[in-house]
Amino acid sequence: MTNSLTALFGGTFDPIHYGHLLPAIALAKEIRLSHVSLLPNHIPPHKAQPEATTNQRVEMIKLAIENDPILSIDMREITKSILDRPSYTIETLQAWRVENGASPGLAFILGQDSLLSLPTWNNWQTLLNYCHLLICRRPGYAETTNDQALKEWITQHQTKNIDDLHRHANGFIYFANTPLEDISATEIRDKISQKQSCESLLPPKVWQYIQQHHLYGA
Numbered sequence: 181m182t183n184s185l186t187a188l189f190g191g192t193f194d195p196i197h198y199g200h201l202l203p204a205i206a207l208a209k210e211i212r213l214s215h216v217s218l219l220p221n222h223i224p225p226h227k228a229q230p231e232a233t234t235n236q237r238v239e240m241i242k243l244a245i246e247n248d249p250i251l252s253i254d255m256r257e258i259t260k261s262i263l264d265r266p267s268y269t270i271e272t273l274q275a276w277r278v279e280n281g282a283s284p285g286l287a288f289i290l291g292q293d294s295l296l297s298l299p300t301w302n303n304w305q306t307l308l309n310y311c312h313l314l315i316c317r318r319p320g321y322a323e324t325t326n327d328q329a330l331k332e333w334i335t336q337h338q339t340k341n342i343d344d345l346h347r348h349a350n351g352f353i354y355f356a357n358t359p360l361e362d363i364s365a366t367e368i369r370d371k372i373s374q375k376q377s378c379e380s381l382l383p384p385k386v387w388q389y390i391q392q393h394h395l396y397g398a
Protein backbone atom coordinates (compact mmCIF):
# COMPACT_ATOMS: atom_id res chain seq x y z
CA MET A 181 0.00 0.00 0.00
CA THR A 182 1.54 3.34 -1.04
CA ASN A 183 1.32 6.51 0.96
CA SER A 184 1.16 8.78 -2.05
CA LEU A 185 -2.41 10.02 -1.66
CA THR A 186 -2.28 13.82 -1.88
CA ALA A 187 -4.83 15.55 0.36
CA LEU A 188 -5.86 19.17 -0.19
CA PHE A 189 -7.84 20.99 2.49
CA GLY A 190 -9.39 24.00 0.82
CA GLY A 191 -10.57 27.01 2.73
CA THR A 192 -10.75 30.74 3.19
CA PHE A 193 -8.88 30.51 6.51
CA ASP A 194 -9.87 34.01 7.66
CA PRO A 195 -8.21 33.14 10.04
CA ILE A 196 -6.95 29.55 10.31
CA HIS A 197 -7.98 28.00 13.64
CA TYR A 198 -7.92 24.75 15.63
CA GLY A 199 -11.21 23.69 13.98
CA HIS A 200 -9.16 23.33 10.79
CA LEU A 201 -5.91 22.10 12.29
CA LEU A 202 -7.00 19.43 14.77
CA PRO A 203 -9.36 17.57 12.38
CA ALA A 204 -6.72 17.76 9.61
CA ILE A 205 -4.05 16.19 11.83
CA ALA A 206 -6.45 13.53 13.14
CA LEU A 207 -7.61 12.74 9.60
CA ALA A 208 -4.03 12.23 8.44
CA LYS A 209 -3.54 9.65 11.19
CA GLU A 210 -6.91 7.97 10.61
CA ILE A 211 -6.35 7.30 6.93
CA ARG A 212 -2.55 7.06 6.89
CA LEU A 213 -1.71 10.27 5.04
CA SER A 214 1.85 11.50 5.22
CA HIS A 215 0.75 15.08 4.48
CA VAL A 216 -2.23 17.38 4.37
CA SER A 217 -1.86 20.54 2.28
CA LEU A 218 -3.89 23.55 3.28
CA LEU A 219 -5.17 25.23 0.12
CA PRO A 220 -6.14 28.86 0.73
CA ASN A 221 -8.42 30.38 -1.88
CA HIS A 222 -7.95 33.87 -3.26
CA ILE A 223 -11.57 34.81 -3.96
CA PRO A 224 -13.96 32.49 -2.06
CA PRO A 225 -16.72 31.30 -4.43
CA HIS A 226 -19.56 31.52 -1.90
CA LYS A 227 -18.58 34.07 0.71
CA ALA A 228 -17.97 37.75 1.08
CA GLN A 229 -14.38 38.80 0.41
CA PRO A 230 -12.30 37.91 3.49
CA GLU A 231 -11.44 40.63 6.01
CA ALA A 232 -7.73 39.78 6.03
CA THR A 233 -5.83 40.10 2.76
CA THR A 234 -4.80 36.98 0.87
CA ASN A 235 -1.22 37.58 1.93
CA GLN A 236 -2.20 37.90 5.60
CA ARG A 237 -4.26 34.69 5.46
CA VAL A 238 -1.28 32.90 3.91
CA GLU A 239 1.10 34.30 6.55
CA MET A 240 -1.20 33.06 9.33
CA ILE A 241 -1.33 29.57 7.78
CA LYS A 242 2.47 29.50 7.57
CA LEU A 243 2.75 30.44 11.24
CA ALA A 244 0.15 27.84 12.22
CA ILE A 245 1.93 24.96 10.50
CA GLU A 246 5.60 25.85 10.93
CA ASN A 247 6.28 23.18 13.55
CA ASP A 248 4.03 20.47 12.15
CA PRO A 249 5.64 18.12 9.63
CA ILE A 250 2.24 16.74 8.54
CA LEU A 251 0.82 20.07 7.40
CA SER A 252 1.95 22.14 4.43
CA ILE A 253 0.52 24.90 2.27
CA ASP A 254 -0.47 24.65 -1.40
CA MET A 255 -0.36 28.04 -3.09
CA ARG A 256 -1.93 27.06 -6.41
CA GLU A 257 -5.14 29.09 -5.93
CA ILE A 258 -3.07 32.12 -4.95
CA THR A 259 -0.46 32.01 -7.66
CA LYS A 260 -2.59 30.91 -10.61
CA SER A 261 -2.79 33.35 -13.46
CA ILE A 262 -6.52 34.14 -13.29
CA LEU A 263 -6.96 35.99 -10.02
CA ASP A 264 -9.92 38.19 -10.80
CA ARG A 265 -12.62 35.56 -10.32
CA PRO A 266 -13.59 32.95 -7.70
CA SER A 267 -11.34 30.00 -6.92
CA TYR A 268 -13.61 27.20 -8.13
CA THR A 269 -12.53 23.85 -6.70
CA ILE A 270 -13.32 21.92 -9.87
CA GLU A 271 -10.87 24.09 -11.82
CA THR A 272 -8.18 23.59 -9.19
CA LEU A 273 -8.65 19.81 -9.31
CA GLN A 274 -8.56 19.80 -13.10
CA ALA A 275 -5.34 21.82 -13.07
CA TRP A 276 -3.85 19.39 -10.53
CA ARG A 277 -4.66 16.47 -12.85
CA VAL A 278 -3.11 18.22 -15.85
CA GLU A 279 0.04 18.66 -13.79
CA ASN A 280 0.13 15.19 -12.17
CA GLY A 281 -1.72 12.88 -14.57
CA ALA A 282 -4.63 10.51 -13.95
CA SER A 283 -2.93 7.86 -11.79
CA PRO A 284 -1.87 9.50 -8.49
CA GLY A 285 -4.41 9.57 -5.70
CA LEU A 286 -5.96 12.93 -4.85
CA ALA A 287 -8.37 13.77 -2.02
CA PHE A 288 -10.16 17.00 -1.15
CA ILE A 289 -11.05 17.58 2.51
CA LEU A 290 -14.32 19.23 3.53
CA GLY A 291 -16.11 19.99 6.76
CA GLN A 292 -19.64 18.62 7.10
CA ASP A 293 -21.11 22.11 6.51
CA SER A 294 -19.31 22.35 3.17
CA LEU A 295 -20.57 18.90 2.16
CA LEU A 296 -24.15 20.03 2.79
CA SER A 297 -23.57 23.07 0.56
CA LEU A 298 -22.07 21.01 -2.26
CA PRO A 299 -25.13 21.17 -4.58
CA THR A 300 -24.46 24.91 -4.94
CA TRP A 301 -20.85 24.36 -6.07
CA ASN A 302 -19.66 24.74 -9.63
CA ASN A 303 -20.03 21.34 -11.40
CA TRP A 304 -20.24 19.54 -8.07
CA GLN A 305 -21.26 16.18 -9.50
CA THR A 306 -18.01 15.95 -11.46
CA LEU A 307 -15.71 16.54 -8.45
CA LEU A 308 -15.30 12.79 -7.91
CA ASN A 309 -13.93 12.39 -11.44
CA TYR A 310 -10.82 14.09 -10.10
CA CYS A 311 -10.57 13.29 -6.38
CA HIS A 312 -11.95 11.51 -3.36
CA LEU A 313 -13.84 13.60 -0.81
CA LEU A 314 -12.89 13.25 2.86
CA ILE A 315 -15.47 14.69 5.23
CA CYS A 316 -14.66 15.98 8.73
CA ARG A 317 -17.40 16.11 11.34
CA ARG A 318 -18.44 19.56 12.51
CA PRO A 319 -20.62 20.40 15.53
CA GLY A 320 -24.06 21.75 14.65
CA TYR A 321 -24.23 20.26 11.17
CA ALA A 322 -26.51 17.30 10.48
CA GLU A 323 -25.05 14.07 9.21
CA THR A 324 -27.93 13.63 6.80
CA THR A 325 -29.34 15.88 4.12
CA ASN A 326 -32.81 16.51 2.69
CA ASP A 327 -31.32 17.25 -0.69
CA GLN A 328 -32.29 14.15 -2.65
CA ALA A 329 -29.63 14.49 -5.35
CA LEU A 330 -26.86 14.93 -2.78
CA LYS A 331 -28.20 12.06 -0.68
CA GLU A 332 -28.23 9.64 -3.63
CA TRP A 333 -24.82 10.77 -4.79
CA ILE A 334 -23.36 10.14 -1.34
CA THR A 335 -24.96 6.69 -1.13
CA GLN A 336 -23.59 5.82 -4.55
CA HIS A 337 -20.00 6.82 -3.74
CA GLN A 338 -19.53 6.36 -0.01
CA THR A 339 -16.92 3.94 1.30
CA LYS A 340 -16.03 2.91 4.82
CA ASN A 341 -12.92 1.13 3.61
CA ILE A 342 -9.78 3.24 3.89
CA ASP A 343 -8.01 0.97 1.40
CA ASP A 344 -10.39 2.19 -1.35
CA LEU A 345 -8.88 5.65 -0.90
CA HIS A 346 -5.37 4.34 -1.42
CA ARG A 347 -6.12 1.84 -4.18
CA HIS A 348 -8.09 4.25 -6.39
CA ALA A 349 -7.04 7.67 -7.63
CA ASN A 350 -10.49 9.26 -7.14
CA GLY A 351 -14.20 8.50 -6.87
CA PHE A 352 -14.99 7.79 -3.20
CA ILE A 353 -16.54 9.74 -0.31
CA TYR A 354 -15.24 8.92 3.17
CA PHE A 355 -16.73 10.21 6.43
CA ALA A 356 -13.89 10.53 8.92
CA ASN A 357 -14.11 10.03 12.65
CA THR A 358 -12.33 13.34 13.34
CA PRO A 359 -12.70 15.26 16.62
CA LEU A 360 -15.59 17.69 17.02
CA GLU A 361 -14.18 21.21 17.37
CA ASP A 362 -16.81 23.86 17.95
CA ILE A 363 -14.85 26.74 16.40
CA SER A 364 -15.54 28.96 13.40
CA ALA A 365 -13.64 31.84 11.84
CA THR A 366 -16.83 33.92 12.06
CA GLU A 367 -16.93 33.45 15.83
CA ILE A 368 -13.24 34.37 16.08
CA ARG A 369 -13.66 37.55 14.00
CA ASP A 370 -16.73 38.55 16.03
CA LYS A 371 -15.02 37.95 19.36
CA ILE A 372 -11.92 39.90 18.35
CA SER A 373 -14.02 42.84 17.16
CA GLN A 374 -15.62 42.83 20.64
CA LYS A 375 -12.14 42.84 22.20
CA GLN A 376 -12.53 39.29 23.54
CA SER A 377 -9.65 36.84 23.65
CA CYS A 378 -9.49 33.91 21.23
CA GLU A 379 -6.18 32.58 22.46
CA SER A 380 -7.52 29.08 23.01
CA LEU A 381 -9.06 28.85 19.52
CA LEU A 382 -5.96 29.22 17.37
CA PRO A 383 -2.17 28.75 17.61
CA PRO A 384 -0.30 31.34 19.72
CA LYS A 385 1.68 32.70 16.76
CA VAL A 386 -1.51 33.29 14.77
CA TRP A 387 -3.02 35.09 17.75
CA GLN A 388 0.11 37.28 18.01
CA TYR A 389 -0.01 38.02 14.28
CA ILE A 390 -3.64 39.14 14.56
CA GLN A 391 -2.73 41.48 17.41
CA GLN A 392 0.35 42.88 15.66
CA HIS A 393 -1.53 43.59 12.43
CA HIS A 394 -4.72 44.76 14.14
CA LEU A 395 -6.80 42.30 12.17
CA TYR A 396 -10.56 41.95 12.68
CA GLY A 397 -10.65 45.07 14.85
CA ALA A 398 -7.92 43.94 17.27
Ligand SMILES: Nc1ncnc2c1ncn2[C@@H]1O[C@H](COP(=O)(O)OP(=O)(O)OP(=O)(O)O)[C@@H](O)[C@H]1O
Nearest residue numbers: 191192193199290291294317318361363364365366
Ligand atom coordinates in the same frame (compact mmCIF):
# COMPACT_ATOMS: atom_id res chain seq x y z
N1 LIG B 1 -14.65 23.52 13.34
C1 LIG B 1 -14.55 22.87 12.17
N2 LIG B 1 -14.70 21.51 12.13
C2 LIG B 1 -14.63 20.85 10.93
N3 LIG B 1 -14.43 21.45 9.73
C3 LIG B 1 -14.27 22.79 9.73
C4 LIG B 1 -14.31 23.56 10.93
N4 LIG B 1 -14.12 24.86 10.61
C5 LIG B 1 -13.97 24.92 9.27
N5 LIG B 1 -14.07 23.68 8.74
C6 LIG B 1 -13.96 23.31 7.32
O1 LIG B 1 -12.76 23.87 6.83
C7 LIG B 1 -12.95 24.33 5.48
C8 LIG B 1 -12.55 25.78 5.39
O2 LIG B 1 -13.40 26.51 6.26
P1 LIG B 1 -13.33 28.09 6.42
O3 LIG B 1 -11.95 28.54 6.15
O4 LIG B 1 -14.42 28.70 5.65
O5 LIG B 1 -13.58 28.24 8.00
P2 LIG B 1 -14.91 28.61 8.77
O6 LIG B 1 -14.54 28.57 10.21
O7 LIG B 1 -16.04 27.75 8.33
O8 LIG B 1 -15.11 30.12 8.28
P3 LIG B 1 -16.34 31.12 8.42
O9 LIG B 1 -16.84 31.07 9.82
O10 LIG B 1 -15.73 32.44 8.03
O11 LIG B 1 -17.39 30.65 7.44
C9 LIG B 1 -14.42 24.05 5.13
O12 LIG B 1 -14.49 22.83 4.41
C10 LIG B 1 -15.08 23.93 6.48
O13 LIG B 1 -16.20 23.07 6.42
Ligand SMILES: O=C(O)c1ccc[n+]([C@@H]2O[C@H](COP(=O)([O-])O)[C@@H](O)[C@H]2O)c1
Nearest residue numbers: 190191192221225226268269270301302
Ligand atom coordinates in the same frame (compact mmCIF):
# COMPACT_ATOMS: atom_id res chain seq x y z
O1 LIG C 1 -16.11 25.43 -6.43
C1 LIG C 1 -17.07 25.93 -5.84
O2 LIG C 1 -18.13 26.25 -6.42
C2 LIG C 1 -16.93 26.18 -4.35
C3 LIG C 1 -17.97 26.72 -3.60
C4 LIG C 1 -17.78 26.93 -2.24
C5 LIG C 1 -16.57 26.60 -1.65
N1 LIG C 1 -15.59 26.07 -2.43
C6 LIG C 1 -14.30 25.72 -1.80
O3 LIG C 1 -14.51 24.96 -0.64
C7 LIG C 1 -13.51 25.23 0.33
C8 LIG C 1 -14.16 25.66 1.64
O4 LIG C 1 -14.87 26.87 1.37
P1 LIG C 1 -15.12 27.97 2.49
O5 LIG C 1 -16.03 28.94 1.81
O6 LIG C 1 -15.77 27.23 3.64
O7 LIG C 1 -13.79 28.52 2.86
C9 LIG C 1 -12.62 26.31 -0.30
O8 LIG C 1 -11.51 25.68 -0.90
C10 LIG C 1 -13.53 26.94 -1.34
O9 LIG C 1 -12.79 27.53 -2.40
C11 LIG C 1 -15.74 25.83 -3.72
